[in-house]
Amino acid sequence: MTGTDDGGVKTMEVDGKQHKDKKAEERWNQLPWVEKYRPDKLDDLVAHDDIIQIIKNLIEQDQLPHLLLYGPPGTGKTSTIVAAAKKMYGSHAAYKSMTLELNASDARGIDVVRNQIKEFAGTKQLFSKGIKLIILDECDAMTNDAQFALRRIIEKYTSNARFCLICNYVSKIIPALQSRCTRFRFAPLARDQIEGRLTEIAQKEHCNTTPDGMDAILRLSGGDMRRVLNLLQATSMSSDEINGTTVYQTSGAPLPTDVTIILDLLLNQSMQTAVTDILKLCGTKGYALVDILQELTFEITALDLPGPALATMLDGMSDIEHRLAFGTSEKIQTAALVGVFVKARHQMEMASE
Template sequence: MANLPWIEKYRPATLDELVSHKDIIDTIKRYMTLGEVPHLLFYGPAGTGKTSTILALAKQMYTPSEMRGCVLELNASDDRGIGIVRDEIQTFVSTQTLHKKGIKLIILDEADAMTNDAQNALRRIIEQYTATARFCFICNYLSKIIPAVQSRCTRFRFGPLSNEQMMPRLQYVIEKENVQIDQEGKKAILQLANGDMRRALNILQSTHMASSLVTEISVYECVGHPSKNDIKTIINVLLNENFTVASQTLSTLKTLKGYALADILTELHRYVHKIDFPREIRIHLLIKMADIENRLANGATEKIQLSALISAFQKARQVESS
C-alpha cells in the first residue's frame, strides 16, 4: 500500500465515499437495492469519478471471491477491435457463474476508443445476454459511442467537480499523508486540477515529493504551468513592447521555464476577459487565440505560433490607438 499512487490508494471503495454527483449515486443505489441494475453508460471529463463509481458498485454487489468470476474489466483503448468482442467478451458472458444472482458485470473503460465494428458487434451480445450480464461503458466523448449502443444503456453524465466538492477529499489525503501545505498551495492545486480529482491528487503527491512545504510557487514549478507573476509579465510585454522585444522576451522566458504555449494561452484567456478591452478588440484576440490553440493541437510549430500570438496583440494595439 505504501508504494501505491495516491489516486489508487485513496480511490473510494464504496458508493458512500464518492465526493460528488449525489443524484447519480442515489439513483444507482436504488437500482442496486431493487436488484434491477440496467446497462450503464457513464460519460464526462477525466477524473470526475466514472470508473470509481462502477468499481465501488461492483465491490458492493460481489464479495472479493465472486469478483474474480463475475466482473470483467477491460480498457477498450487497448483492446478495441472486433476480436476482443468475439473472443474475450463473448466467452465471458456465455459461461455460467456460481454467483447466487447469476449476473455478471462487464466494464468497458475508455469505450470511445472502440472501433465502430466492435461497438456494432456488441449490440447483439448486449441483448442476447441481458438475463445474465450487465455492461457498463465509460467514455469521455458520448458522440463516439454509436446510437445503437447508447439506446441500450441508461446514460449518466459526470460533470467536472467543483472546488467545494474536491476540497474535503483533498484535505483528507493531506491529513492522512501528513503533507505540509499552506492555503495558497491548496488553491493552486484546485485551480490547476480544473474539476479533475485525479489530477489534483497527482499534483499534490508530485509536489509533496519534490518539496517539504507545498506552496503556490512549488505547485506551479512542479507542474511546469506558468505562474501568475510570469503571466503578468507576459501580458505586460504583449501590451507594451514592440514585436522584436516581445518575441525575444517571451522566447527566452519559455526556454528558461519550459512553458508550453498551450498553457500560456489558457492563462492569457482568463486575462483577456479581465482586462477592460473594447468589445471589438476582445473578440479579435479571442478568435486569434482560438486559431493558434487549434493549430497547436494539430501539431504546428510553437515558435511560429508564438509569433502569431504576438502579432495578434500588436494588431489589437494598432486598432486601439487608431
C-alpha cells in the first residue's frame, strides 16, 4: 500500500514538476517578443558598440559614474543598463537586492525621490558588498521639484550608490542633474544593425517572411527595435506570410502605391478632385492623415522640386501635423493639405513664366 502510495506521490511529484516546467515554457512563449528577446548580456545588444565598450570598461575597473542615457524609444537604453547591472552583480539574488528600478513616470512626485530612494540608498546590505545601482527610467517625466531633490540625494549617497537616469528628451533634465552624470546618447539603430537581429528572431519564431516584408518592417521602424519586434509579431499573427502588403496593412501605414496615387493627385489634379479622391481613398483604406504626411515628406524631399515650392509644402505640412495633434477635423486638414500643394504649384508656375 505504502509502496503504491509512495509510488503515487512520486509520480505526482514528477508530474507536478513536468507540469511546472511546461507552464514556465508556456509563459515564456506567451511573452511579447520585445520581452522574450530583450538582450540579457551587454554583448547581446546589436548597436552602440562604443557606449557598451565604455560601460564594460567602467564596470571592470569598478569606476562606474552616475549615468544619463538618452535617445529615442526602442534604442536599447533600458536593456543596456539592466544588462550592465546583471554583469555588475553576477547572481540574480545580488542583482535583485542591489538594484532599485524606478519608473519615474509611474510615480513622479517628490515623495518618490525623497522616500523610496533614500530608503534604498540609505540601508546597508548585510550579505552583499559594493555599490548599489538606482535606475530611474523615463525621468524626463519627473517634476522639476523632484529633479532638484534628486540633485542633493545623488550627492549624499554617492559613496554607496550610483544613479542611472534614462530619458527620451535630455532637454527636460535640469542642467544641475546633467552635470552630475556621464551622458550617453542612444541614436536610432541603423538598418544593418537591425537586419541581422530581425532575421534571427524571424527564424526562431518560424515566420514565413519575404524580402519585401522584411524591407517594409525596416522602413517603418525608423530605427526603433521595439517597433520592429512588435510589427513582426503583429504581422505574423494576422497573416500567414510577412510580405510588404501585410506589414503595411498591419501597421496601418499607407501602402507605398497609395502614397504615389495621393502625391499624383496633389501635384496634378484640381483642388476639388484631389480633396474628394484623397478623402475617398483614406476612408476606404482607413488611413490617418498624419501617417500620410510622414510618407509624403519622404517622397517630396526625394523629388527634384524648386526650393521655394518645397519650402511652402514642408512648412504647410508641418502646420497641418501640428493642428492634427490637437484633434482637429481630418476632413478640413485634408483640404488644407491640398491647398498647400495648390499654393506651391502656383509658386512654381509663377517662377517659370
